[in-house]
Amino acid sequence: MKTTATIGLLVVLAIGPAVFSCNTINPDTTVTTGKLRITFDNVAGASDLKLETGSYQNAAGEAFTITKFNYFVSNIRLRKANGSEYVVPQDSSYFLIQEEKPVSQMVTLSYIPVGDYIGLTFMIGVDSLRSLADISKRTGVLDPGLNDGMYWEWNSGYIFMKLEGKSALAPATQNNTFFYHVGGFGGGYDGKKTINNLRTATLSFNNDVAKVQTTSTPTVQLTTDALKVFNGQTKLSIAEHSSVMFDPYSTNIASNIAQMFSYTRIQTSL
Amino acid sequence: MIRVGTISPAKIGFLVSASLFAVVVSCQTRQNPDPKPNPAPTQPGGVVYQATPVTIRQPANFPAITYQLSQNPPTVEGVALGKTLFYDPLLSRDTTISCGFCHQQFAGFGHSDHPLSHGIGGKFGTRNVPGLQNLGWDREFFWDGGVTSLDELPLSPIKNPVEMDMVFSDALNRVQKNPKYPALFKAAFGSDTVTTARFLKAISQFMLTLVSADSRYDKYVRKESGGALSADELAGLALFQQKCTACHATDLFTDKSYRNNGLPVGPIKDQGRYTITLNEADRLKFRVPSLRNVEKTFPYMHDGRFAMLEQVIDHYRSGVVNSPTLDPVLKQNGSSGIALTDTGKKQVVAFLKTLTDDTFINNRAFSAN
Numbered sequence: 289m290k291t292t293a294t295i296g297l298l299v300v301l302a303i304g305p306a307v308f309s310c311n312t313i314n315p316d317t318t319v320t321t322g323k324l325r326i327t328f329d330n331v332a333g334a335s336d337l338k339l340e341t342g343s344y345q346n347a348a349g350e351a352f353t354i355t356k357f358n359y360f361v362s363n364i365r366l367r368k369a370n371g372s373e374y375v376v377p378q379d380s381s382y383f384l385i386q387e388e389k390p391v392s393q394m395v396t397l398s399y400i401p402v403g404d405y406i407g408l409t410f411m412i413g414v415d416s417l418r419s420l421a422d423i424s425k426r427t428g429v430l431d432p433g434l435n436d437g438m439y440w441e442w443n444s445g446y447i448f449m450k451l452e453g454k455s456a457l458a459p460a461t462q463n464n465t466f467f468y469h470v471g472g473f474g475g476g477y478d479g480k481k482t483i484n485n486l487r488t489a490t491l492s493f494n495n496d497v498a499k500v501q502t503t504s505t506p507t508v509q510l511t512t513d514a515l516k517v518f519n520g521q522t523k524l525s526i527a528e529h530s531s532v533m534f535d536p537y538s539t540n541i542a543s544n545i546a547q548m549f550s551y552t553r554i555q556t557s558l
Numbered sequence: 559m560i561r562v563g564t565i566s567p568a569k570i571g572f573l574v575s576a577s578l579f580a581v582v583v584s585c586q587t588r589q590n591p592d593p594k595p596n597p598a599p600t601q602p603g604g605v606v607y608q609a610t611p612v613t614i615r616q617p618a619n620f621p622a623i624t625y626q627l628s629q630n631p632p633t634v635e636g637v638a639l640g641k642t643l644f645y646d647p648l649l650s651r652d653t654t655i656s657c658g659f660c661h662q663q664f665a666g667f668g669h670s671d672h673p674l675s676h677g678i679g680g681k682f683g684t685r686n687v688p689g690l691q692n693l694g695w696d697r698e699f700f701w702d703g704g705v706t707s708l709d710e711l712p713l714s715p716i717k718n719p720v721e722m723d724m725v726f727s728d729a730l731n732r733v734q735k736n737p738k739y740p741a742l743f744k745a746a747f748g749s750d751t752v753t754t755a756r757f758l759k760a761i762s763q764f765m766l767t768l769v770s771a772d773s774r775y776d777k778y779v780r781k782e783s784g785g786a787l788s789a790d791e792l793a794g795l796a797l798f799q800q801k802c803t804a805c806h807a808t809d810l811f812t813d814k815s816y817r818n819n820g821l822p823v824g825p826i827k828d829q830g831r832y833t834i835t836l837n838e839a840d841r842l843k844f845r846v847p848s849l850r851n852v853e854k855t856f857p858y859m860h861d862g863r864f865a866m867l868e869q870v871i872d873h874y875r876s877g878v879v880n881s882p883t884l885d886p887v888l889k890q891n892g893s894s895g896i897a898l899t900d901t902g903k904k905q906v907v908a909f910l911k912t913l914t915d916d917t918f919i920n921n922r923a924f925s926a927n
């Protein structure tokens with residue numbers, strides 16, 4: 289285990305400079321850049337997601353409402369038709385999408401090299417490098433004290449996805465509420481190994497193209513289906529698992545989460 | 559109401575320590591921090607922000623410091639701010655509990671005579687308050703090592719519902735609005751805006767100055783004056799080196815590992831390191847604590863079950879309980895525990911008391927203003 293941790297750190301050390309060199313390349317004035325927006329429309333199956341009021345049913349046939357739905361999107365990479373990728377500089381590539389904060393559901397990426405992009409890849413969660421970074425490099429949504437409870441201060445690490453709600457199937461001792469908090473970036477120092485619930489999602493824009501130009505900004509609209517938290521490879525049952533936090537079972541939910549994103553359309557504004 | 563009765567021993571303790579200061583302060587040599595004044599660059603027009611660097615002491619008998627000082631260079635102003643925050647009960651919901659409430663200097667920054675941590679509203683935690691010292695040499699914190707950065711450490715007690723029970727943003731807001739803080743933040747960081755990073759780094763800077771390295775044992779190994787050990791203490795040291803340093807290694811007196819030392823599982827059924835790693839092999843394992851100032855940090859073990867050092871040694875002599883994760887060093891040659899005669903036990907206890915660092919315990923630089 290120590291060896292894996294050491295290798296992990298070495299990888300991190302090797303990737304670190306690479307990322308920073310990307311950073312320095314990015315504001316290069318010789319590359320013409322524009323903007324690209326990504327929107328996350330949270331839904332529950334065929335219905336729009338409505339916190340508190342919407343009533344939904346999972347594959348296990350359990351009825352419930354959702355009261356909170358938050359997730360981190362990070363390490364965004366944009367793909368061109370020739371297979372090359374543009375890696376969004378890490379310092380501007382962490383976003384916390386919160387259903388209760390509509391403004392958080394649109395992400396604007398600046399200084400994107402002009403070009404035609406046909407797909408994207410992103411991480412759901414916060415990578416180990418940033419999770420272990422100096423506290424002053426973790427501001428905004430990464431501030432461990434001020435990010436609306438998306439951090440485990442007792443077991444240092446971000447909560448990647450938080451879904452909470454109410455259901456008659458959840459125990460009365462929990463006031464009929466259920467909690468799914470998924471996190472765990474795989475480790476830490478001194479051989480600390482934990483579950484790794486980091487997942488990535490890779491989406492194609494089908495046959496559409498996001499044309500980034502200095503004068504026009506494409507908006508890539510994505511849909512996030514909260515029901516996929518329940519209905520993935522693992523059929524999550526509220527009655528059987530009404531509270532999953534830092535727990536081996538959470539890896540099943542993490543794999544479900546990886547499947548909750550889909551591409552909808554691209555709109556271009558001038 | 560309930561707490562009035564339970565606080566008073568602590569208050570008595572503070573009074574005792576305060577009166578000790580009066581005695582000790584006069585003959586105290588300044589050990590730390592060790593300021594290195596920098597001449598402020600002269601620029602015409604306006605005040606220039608210039609904090610005075612502090613060098614964190616690197617004792618000759620310690621390994622190299624682990625904390626990345628370059629990410630948070632300590633300054634006189636930063637340490638002063640950190641100390642003010644450390645002793646400020648404003649950081650708890652009902653403004654009664656400061657960090658220093660549970661981390662008492664006279665008790666090696668542990669909570670004297672409290673087996674389990676004891677916080678807001680008289681509530682109890684599930685573990686014994688660890689003493690604070692030599693934190694720059696640690697990269698993991700708490701009995702289970704859950705926290706992986708000194709800078710993040712204060713988030714946990716501030717937010718814990720049985721410790722300070724504070725919404726962290728409220729803590730920052732209170733500090734921002736308190737008249738004494740803007741100037742302290744400005745002096746330490748060049749800005750009076752309270753941010754998470756500045757708040758936490760200031761507390762780190764203060765904690766980093768809590769270096770304990772002037773016990774009689776330290777003077778003995780560094781061949782300094784005042785380092786004479788008695789025959790019993792020397793015999794205890796020899797026994798300690800023979801039987802205890804597999805875990806309590808180096809002059810930090812811990813190898814920073816997590817081990818099951820064979821304590822019978824208590825009613826709390828604390829699973830220790832397992833809670834953090836979810837690895838079955840980590841069940842019932844707890845961090846090997848340093849033994850520095852161990853005479854002052856009673857009670858002992860993660861749940862404070864032993865009040866006296868003699869009880870701790872008796873546990874290792876005859877109380878070790880076998881279980882799948884019991885540490886291999888405690889089950890050698892077909893028997894559990896550590897063999898030690900009654901005389902040997904007295905000698906080891908005598909040696910452990912040479913690890914008491916009165917200079918540290920009484921250093922006014924570490925005390926509330």
